[in-house]
Amino acid sequence: MVKQMSSRQEILRFWVDAVRAMDPERALQVATPDFLFLDGLLPEPVTRDGFADYLMGWESRMRKIGGTGLYEVTDEVIQDSNGLLLKWGWWQFTGTDVQGASLVKVTDQGVSFEKIAYYKQ
Numbered sequence: 001m002v003k004q005m006s007s008r009q010e011i012l013r014f015w016v017d018a019v020r021a022m023d024p025e026r027a028l029q030v031a032t033p034d035f036l037f038l039d040g041l042l043p044e045p046v047t048r049d050g051f052a053d054y055l056m057g058w059e060s061r062m063r064k065i066g067g068t069g070l071y072e073v074t075d076e077v078i079q080d081s082n083g084l085l086l087k088w089g090w091w092q093f094t095g096t097d098v099q100g101a102s103l104v105k106v107t108d109q110g111v112s113f114e115k116i117a118y119y120k121q
Contacts, residue, residue, distance in 0.1 A: 008085035008106045012078075015104065015111045024052035030110045038115040040100070041065065065118065067093035074099075083108060 011030045018027035028035075028048060037046040037054060041061065046054040062068065075090040085106040092099035100118040104111060 007108060008080055009078075011110055012085060012087055012104065012106050015106070019055065022055060022058070024055040027051070027055070027111075032107065032110040032112045035111060036113045038113065040117040062093065062098075065098060066096055066120065067098045068095055070094040 014030050015027055018024075018029075028051060031048060031051070033048070035048050035051070037051060039046065039054070071091045071093050073089045073091045077086075077088045079086045087102075087104040087106070089102050090099065091102060098118065098120050100116060102114060102116045104114045106112070
């Protein structure tokens with residue numbers, strides 16, 4: 001039996017595709033009004049209003065910490081239950097020792113937050 005995809009899973013896929021394509025306008029189509037992006041390198045959360053600038057500055061910020069901007073996800077866990085989808089992943093910048101974790105929270109209303117942290121061996 002094939003399990004049907006929830007709308008939260010569709011929202012997550014749309015979000016991931018838009019962010020990887022560096023298309024903040026498209027990503028924000030599935031973000032909740034109170035959306036926050038928490039980046040361990042920044043002192044304050046990024047709101048919807050600042051997300052386009054944040055995403056477009058991604059590569060420059062990542063190069064400053066020794067990253068390439070390109071990354072691969074090595075481990076991923078997705079849990080979708082009780083009206084909430086959580087996606088946790090461990091990632092590593094391609095060709096570097098810079099790695100970290102990310103967590104995305106998706107409700108039926110959209111992506112409510114993403115949080116990323118960094119680790120360097």
